[in-house]
Structures are given as structure tokens and as C-alpha cells.
Amino acid sequence: MSPALVCPQGHQTDEPDFCSVCGTKLAAPDSVPAPAAACPDCGVPRDPAAGAFCEACGHNYVTGEQGHIKPPAPAPIVWTAEVSVDPSLREDGSPEPPAGFAAPPVELSKDSNLIGRRSDRRAIFPEVALDADDAISHRHALLNRLPDGGLVLRDIGSSNGTRLNGADLKPLVDTPLKDGDQITLGHWTRITIRSHQ
Amino acid sequence: MNFKAEVFQNAYLSQGTREVHAIMTITAADDGSGGISTSGDKLFGIICDTSGSMEGAKIHAAKQAMTRIVELLPQDAYFFVIAGSDHAVTVSPCARATAESKQSAISAIRTIRAGGGTYISTWLSQALAQFDRMPGAIRQGLLLTDGQNEQVDEPRLDAMLNACEGHFQCECRGVGADWVIAELQKISGKLLGSTDIIPDAAGIENDFRGILERALKKDVTDVALRLWTPVGARVLFCKQVSPQLVDLTQRAHAVKPQTSDYPTGAWGRSESRDYHFAIEVKPGGVGDEMLAGRASLIITQNRVESKATEARILAIWTDDEAKSTRIERHVAHYTGQAELAESIHQGLEARERGEDEVATRLLGKAVRLAHESGNEATAKLLRTVVDVENAREGTVRLKSSVAREDAMALETRSTKTARISRP
Numbered sequence: 001m002s003p004a005l006v007c008p009q010g011h012q013t014d015e016p017d018f019c020s021v022c023g024t025k026l027a028a029p030d031s032v033p034a035p036a037a038a039c040p041d042c043g044v045p046r047d048p049a050a051g052a053f054c055e056a057c058g059h060n061y062v063t064g065e066q067g068h069i070k071p072p073a074p075a076p077i078v079w080t081a082e083v084s085v086d087p088s089l090r091e092d093g094s095p096e097p098p099a100g101f102a103a104p105p106v107e108l109s110k111d112s113n114l115i116g117r118r119s120d121r122r123a124i125f126p127e128v129a130l131d132a133d134d135a136i137s138h139r140h141a142l143l144n145r146l147p148d149g150g151l152v153l154r155d156i157g158s159s160n161g162t163r164l165n166g167a168d169l170k171p172l173v174d175t176p177l178k179d180g181d182q183i184t185l186g187h188w189t190r191i192t193i194r195s196h197q
Numbered sequence: 198m199n200f201k202a203e204v205f206q207n208a209y210l211s212q213g214t215r216e217v218h219a220i221m222t223i224t225a226a227d228d229g230s231g232g233i234s235t236s237g238d239k240l241f242g243i244i245c246d247t248s249g250s251m252e253g254a255k256i257h258a259a260k261q262a263m264t265r266i267v268e269l270l271p272q273d274a275y276f277f278v279i280a281g282s283d284h285a286v287t288v289s290p291c292a293r294a295t296a297e298s299k300q301s302a303i304s305a306i307r308t309i310r311a312g313g314g315t316y317i318s319t320w321l322s323q324a325l326a327q328f329d330r331m332p333g334a335i336r337q338g339l340l341l342t343d344g345q346n347e348q349v350d351e352p353r354l355d356a357m358l359n360a361c362e363g364h365f366q367c368e369c370r371g372v373g374a375d376w377v378i379a380e381l382q383k384i385s386g387k388l389l390g391s392t393d394i395i396p397d398a399a400g401i402e403n404d405f406r407g408i409l410e411r412a413l414k415k416d417v418t419d420v421a422l423r424l425w426t427p428v429g430a431r432v433l434f435c436k437q438v439s440p441q442l443v444d445l446t447q448r449a450h451a452v453k454p455q456t457s458d459y460p461t462g463a464w465g466r467s468e469s470r471d472y473h474f475a476i477e478v479k480p481g482g483v484g485d486e487m488l489a490g491r492a493s494l495i496i497t498q499n500r501v502e503s504k505a506t507e508a509r510i511l512a513i514w515t516d517d518e519a520k521s522t523r524i525e526r527h528v529a530h531y532t533g534q535a536e537l538a539e540s541i542h543q544g545l546e547a548r549e550r551g552e553d554e555v556a557t558r559l560l561g562k563a564v565r566l567a568h569e570s571g572n573e574a575t576a577k578l579l580r581t582v583v584d585v586e587n588a589r590e591g592t593v594r595l596k597s598s599v600a601r602e603d604a605m606a607l608e609t610r611s612t613k614t615a616r617i618s619r620p
Contacts, residue, residue, distance in 0.1 A: 018488035018509070021455075023427030023478070025486045 041066055077149045078196040079177075080105040081113075081128050086190040094187040098132055105194065108151065113143040115183075115191070133186035135160050140185060143193075144174065151177045151193070160186065198233045198416055198466055200225050200494050202508035205527035209513050209520040210480075216433065217476045217489040219510040220527040227416070227466035233496055233505055235416035235466075238334035240275040240291065241266075241409060242327055242365065244320050245309075246342035247280040252311040255343055255372055258398035260306055262405045267302050269409060270294035275334065277327045278302055281320030282313030291327045317346045317384070318353040321361055328365040333499065335463050337412035338367035339405065340384065341395075345377050358387045363419075366462045368408050370395050374601040378608055389462035391441060393609050396602035415463035417496060420505075422459040422472065423452065425491040431477045435459055438531040439471035442538050442612040458495065471616075473531050478512055486513045527617055530570060534614040537566040537575065541611040545582070545604055548595065557583075557595055563611075565591030572615035578607040 006012055007019030007026055014020040038045050044056035052062045059066060085101040106113075106128050116126035117138045124138045137158040144152050152174035155162040162169045163184045169175060183191040206219035243266065245259050263278060270276055271294065278289040288309065289302035320340070328336045346354060361367075367388035369381040372395045381392040395404050422445075426432060437443040449457040461470070476489045490510035495502050515521055544559030560583050567576040568588040576588070581603040583593040 015491075018491070019427070020425070021428050023430070023488035023512075025488070 040064075075197065077151075079108040079143070079145070079151045080194045080196065081108060081115075081143065081183075082106075082192040082194060083128065083130065084190050084192070085132075086184070086188050089184055089188040089190065091187070094135070097188045101132070108143050108145065111145050113145075114139065115141040115143065115185070128191065130186065130189050133189045136186035136189065141169075141183075143177075151195070153177050153181075153183065158185070198225060198227045198235050200233070200464075200505035202492065202494065202506040204492075204508040204510060205525055206510060207521075207523050207525040207528070208511040209515045209517070209523070211518065211521035212483055212514055212516060213480050214514070214521070215477045215480050217474075217478060217510060217512045218525075218528045218532075219474050219476075219490070220438070220525070220531055221472045221474065221492055221508050221510075222469060222527075223422075223472070223494060223506070224469040225417070225464045225466055233417055233503070234498070237273075238275060238331060239273075239413060239415070240277075240328065240331045240334040240336050241270065241412055242277050242279065242291075242324050242336070242338040243405075244279045244281060244285075244324050244338060244340040244367075246282070246315065246340075246344070247286075247309055247311050247313070248282045248315045248342075248344060249312050250315075250344045250375070255398045256309070256311040258401045259341060259372070260309055262402040263306050264303050265402050266405050266409055267294070267299050267306070269406065270299065271413065274413065275331060276302070277324075278306060279320055279323050279327070280309050281315075281317065281323075282311075283316055283319070284313075285320040285323035287323055287327065291330050314347050315342065315344050316350045316353075317342070318350050318357040321354070321357045321384075324367075325357075325361050325364055332364075335412070335415045335418045336365035337408075337415070337463070338365050338388065338390075339408050340367055340369045340381075341372060341401070342369075342376055342381070343372045344375050346380055354384075358384060362387050363460065366390055369393075370401075370404060370408075371605075372398055372401060374605055378605060382609075386443070389460060391612075394602060394605045396600075396606065411465075414465035414468075416466050418463040419497045420461045420464050421495045421497070422461050423456060423493045423495045423504075424449075424459065424474065425456045425493075426476055427478060427488065428455060429479045430455075430489065432457070433475035433477050434473070435475075436473045436535065437461070437470055438473045438534060439469075439614050439616055442535060442614055445472075461494075471527075471531065473528070473535075474510060476510065481512065481514045483514050483516045486511065488512075530617045531614065533566055533570050534572065537563055537570065537572065538611050538614075540566065541575070541579070541607060545608055548582075548604075553595055557593060560595070561591035561593040563591075564588055564593050570615050572613075574613055575607075575611050575615075578603075578610055582607055 007024045009022050009024050011019050011021035018025055039054040039059050041059040042057040047055055053060055082105045083103045085097045087097045113127035115128040117136050118129050118131050119138045130136050139156055140158040141162050142154045142156055154174050155169045155171045157171045165182050177193050179195040181193040201224045203222045204219050243263055274294045276294055277291040280286045280288050288305045292298040324338055368390040369385040369392045371381055385392040395401055434446045445459040448459055451457050478489045488509055489512040493507040494505040496505050540559045540563040544556050548556035564579050564585055582599050583595055586592040
């Protein structure tokens with residue numbers, strides 16, 4: 001016996017399309033498919049139409065034999081850098097920070113993403129371009145993605161240094177980053193690192 | 198044998214509208230793929246008026262027609278013959294139509310003599326006993342009379358009709374012009390048949406043959422139209438609109454709350470009928486969609502119900518007037534056919550009362566409606582009562598003298614509707 005259906009008005013209905021009490025249309029049963037069993041090897045949901053084998057890795061559901069195709073990598077983590085101006089970082093002698101600075105988050109889509117200041121003459125085009133802050137080196141730091149999806153920060157010998165969560169970084173040393181980490185550099189630039197699964 | 202149902206409607210309603218109209222076409226088809234098993238046996242019962250008024254040409258023609266029908270019966274059919282006057286006499290009891298039983302029935306028919314009064318309740322009571330011998334068969338009766346039922350028999354007739362309902366179907370024929378349309382229509386209505394006039398006794402045999410042929414074409418009996426409606430809804434009417442107008446609204450049997458059955462009798466293969474439903478529902482908000490009715494065809498065989506087909510009547514409320522104001526053409530056509538029959542009925546009544554002006558207006562309207570819908574049969578019958586000047590505008594003149602038979606033929610046959618033409 002299938003479980004009793006309930007219409008949007010709360011009546012128990014014997015009919016699957018329209019309520020057998022009040023006639024209200026019921027949500028199409030197709031829109032809530034039963035959760036399919038997942039492949040024990042790769043975790044991809046089983047497609048009942050595909051037969052005895054997992055469509056993704058070749059796992060045999062009947063014999064339980066392992067598939068020959070490597071399971072696909074888990075969904076990659078997307079990292080973004082949010083650039084903001086923080087006047088509280090300003091030191092004596094620094095120029096006034098620009099008012100009303102706003103920039104969209106930068107997605108760190110490359111394996112190596114440069115933080116720096118753009119220079120057409122030297123052909124430096126940083127992924128995270130911080131042109132307004134002249135205390136930032138043209139080639140200041142790198143945000144490198146690791147094969148496992150992680151992200152590391154490396155100061156590449158900048159003139160004025162880089163801080164991670166308030167602590168100075170050693171140049172040319174990779175430091176793993178996590179969601180919410182704060183990178184501060186230049187006169188008053190703050191970068192917030194975000195990870196999105 | 199299989200049934201197919203199709204619904205024609207404009208499901209879009211303007212905000213606040215409560216009335217939902219739909220035409221459902223049900224078609225029986227024998228595509229050889231099984232489906233509903235057909236009832237093999239066919240029982241044909243003849244009930245013939247033998248009261249004193251039948252004396253002369255009428256009883257002679259009726260006896261001849263009955264003899265002919267008995268001869269025409271196929272070997273595998275069953276039949277009986279009842280002669281009715283003050284009481285009913287079973288001239289030939291329920292038997293298989295073998296050569297011997299036919300012969301003895303024909304001999305018995307020859308001995309029938311006219312005499313006595315008209316107590317139809319006793320005839321039906323006798324017929325019921327015969328039909329109940331074969332409850333699984335297709336049971337078709339044929340009642341022929343020429344006069345009015347005795348006044349004192351009326352209450353008994355009503356009670357007997359209730360007893361007979363569902364036990365057999367009966368076609369009613371009035372011969373001559375001395376019978377009362379409403380009376381026979383009451384019988385044929387309850388027993389899922391039609392009423393028609395045989396103006397001249399000479400036409401009895403032909404008419405009987407037609408009824409027998411149609412009865413022999415039936416394959417499935419005890420078919421009911423089951424209509425479910427949502428809570429708070431009301432069925433305004435349920436009519437068979439084709440091939441003939443029959444208001445089924447009062448024949449509803451409640452099966453359970455919200456669900457009623459309308460008996461439709463026996464069906465033959467390749468038969469098609471149309472039904473018009475009007476349902477009043479609780480109005481919904483713009484964008485709401487609900488089911489206003491679920492109509493299914495229920496066949497009862499050996500006390501087991503099976504659903505042959507189903508169709509849904511929807512209601513969708515919209516603020517788009519282009520959608521909600523459109524009248525679906527099937528609904529429009531059959532609404533017009535019902536109006537046509539009503540105009541004829543009231544027009545003839547007005548004519549009877551001597552209100553010529555009203556009668557001219559109503560019958561003129563009927564002529565116009567018949568012309569517009571292409572109902573040639575009704576248009577032809579109308580021309581026996583009125584002189585048509587302009588059919589398109591409905592200008593007519595009443596004929597100064599009209600044969601009573603012609604007026605009765607128009608009245609009884611005007612319920613025949615024209616099938617909607619293909620677009």
C-alpha cells in the first residue's frame with residue numbers, strides 16, 4: 001500500500017492527480033523523485049534506466065565488482081578574494097585611502113593567481129589587481145591552488161611585506177589558506193579569502 | 198469491447214465564476230483487444246396494448262407486427278410476449294427463439310382479442326417477472342399502446358416504474374393520436390428508452406423491426422455514468438445531448454457522498470453518445486486549477502463493478518478575458534440543441550392554449566436554431582406545423598390546421614439532436 005497522499009488543502013486523497021475530496025491539483029509526483037541508490041564506488045546516484053552498471057565508473061551493481069574507471073574528482077572548491085579598503089590599517093605618512101571603494105570578488109580560477117599592481121610597461125597583469133595602493137609591489141604575492149583543491153599564499157619578495165591575519169609572512173614560503181583568512185598589505189588594502197564548495 | 202471518453206470544455210473561468218460546463222463524448226468500440234466482456238444473451242420482450250380501444254385495424258396491425266418480429270428473432274435470442282388490458286396475459290413466456298417456440302408464440306398471438314381497459318402497471322409487473330428470469334442478459338422491452346392509462350392506475354404505475362428501474366429497458370410507442378406524450382415519456386424515461394409516435398397502424402411493423410435491430414446490436418448492459426464532484430460542488434444538470442436529449446439530472450443515484458451514478462442502459466459496439474455536465478464549484482483565485490468533476494463509465498457484470506473509461510473536467514481561473522470568455526464549440530452547439538427542443542416544447546404548448554403570438558415567436562426561434570445547427574430532421578418536422586418564410590431569421594407563420602399526429606411527432610422527435618459537425 002502506498003503512503004496516503006495529502007493535498008495542499010490537507011485532505012487525504014485516493015487519487016494521485018487531483019484531490020479526491022476538494023479537487024485541488026496535486027503536485028506532479030515526478031517533481032519529487034525517490035532518492036536513487038548511490039554507486040558504492042564513486043558515489044554517483046544510480047540511474048535505474050542505465051541497467052546493471054554505474055554510468056560514471058562502471059561498477060557492476062549485480063556482482064558488486066569494482067568499476068575500471070577512476071571516480072571523478074569531487075566537485076572543485078572555488079576560492080574568491082574580496083578586496084576592500086580598511087582605513088584603520090593606515091600608518092603615518094600614508095596617503096588618504098580612496099573613499100567609497102568597492103570591487104566585486106575576484107574568482108581565483110587559475111592555478112597561480114598574482115596579487116600586485118598592473119604595469120603595462122613591464123607587462124604585469126595581476127589577477128588580483130590592487131592599482132590604487134602604491135605601497136603594493138607590482139609583483140607582490142601569489143595565491144596558488146594545490147592539486148587537492150587547497151589554496152596557499154606566498155609573498156614573492158614584496159617591498160613592503162604581506163600579513164596574514166595580522167602576522168607578517170616570511171617571503172617565499174607557502175602558507176595554506178582557509179575560508180575567512182584576512183590578508184593585509186600596502187597602505188590600507190585588505191583581502192578576505194572565501195572558499196565555496 | 199472498449200470505451201473511450203473525451204471531454205470538450207473551456208476550462209478557463211473568469212474570477213468569481215462558479216459554473217463549469219463540459220461535453221463528454223463516450224464511444225464504444227470493438228477493436229478486438231478484449232476490454233469489457235460482452236453479455237451474450239439477449240432477451241426481447243413485447244408488451245402490447247390489447248384494450249378495447251385497439252379494436253379494429255390497430256390490433257390487427259399490432260398482431261401482424263408481433264408475428265413478424267417473432268419470425269425475425271435470431272435463434273440465439275430469447276423473447277416473450279405480453280398482452281395487456283385490465284390485467285396482463287403472458288401470451289408467450291420467456292423462451293429461446295427456436296423454431297418450435299416461435300411457432301407456438303405465433304399461434305398464441307393469433308388468439309389475441311381486444312377488450313378491457315388500460316392498466317399499464319399490471320403489464321409492467323408481468324414483464325418484470327419475465328425479465329428477472331435472465332438478469333445477466335441484455336433486456337429490452339417494447340411497449341405499444343394507443344390510449345391513456347386509467348387514472349386510478351397512476352399511483353400504482355409510479356410505484357411499478359420504481360420497481361422496474363434497472364431491471365430492463367423499454368421503448369414506448371404510441372399508435373394513433375389518443376395517447377399522452379408525457380405519460381409514455383415518463384415510462385420510457387425511467388426505463389432508459391425513447392417515446393415515439395406511430396401515426397398510422399400500418400407503420401407498426403416497420404417501427405418494431407427498427408427497435409429489434411437496435412436491441413440486437415447492444416453488447417453490454419447495465420452501464421452507468423459515474424460523476425465525482427469536489428466537496429461543496431453541485432451538479433446543476435447532467436444531460437445526454439446526443440443522439441437524443443435526455444435530462445439525467447433527476448436520475449442520479451448517490452453512490453457515496455460526492456459521487457452519483459446516472460444509468461445509461463445498454464451499449465452496442467461502435468455506439469457514441471454525448472453528455473453535457475454543468476457543475477457549480479466554489480470559485481478559486483486567479484491561477485488556481487482544480488478538478489470540477491471526474492466522470493467515469495461503470496459497468497456492472499455479475500454484481501462486480503468495473504471502470505471502463507474516465508475523463509476529467511477541469512476548472513482554471515484566469516484574469517485573461519480572451520481565455521475565459523470563449524465558449525467551447527461543443528458546449529455551444531449542444532446548449533443550442535437543448536434550447537431548440539425547449540422552444541418547440543413551449544411553442545407547441547402555447548399553440549395548444551391558443552396563444553398564437555407566443556407560439557409563433559417560439560416556433561420561429563426553433564426554426565432559426567434548427568437551421569443554424571443543421572438539424573435537418575427537426576427542421577423538416579417543424580415545417581409540418583409552421584410555414585417558414587425565412588429560416589435564417591426565424592420568421593414563420595402558424596399553419597391554420599395541423600394534424601394532431603404531426604404536432605405529436607414534432608414534440609416527441611424534437612429531442613433528437615444534430616451531431617456537431619467537424620470543424
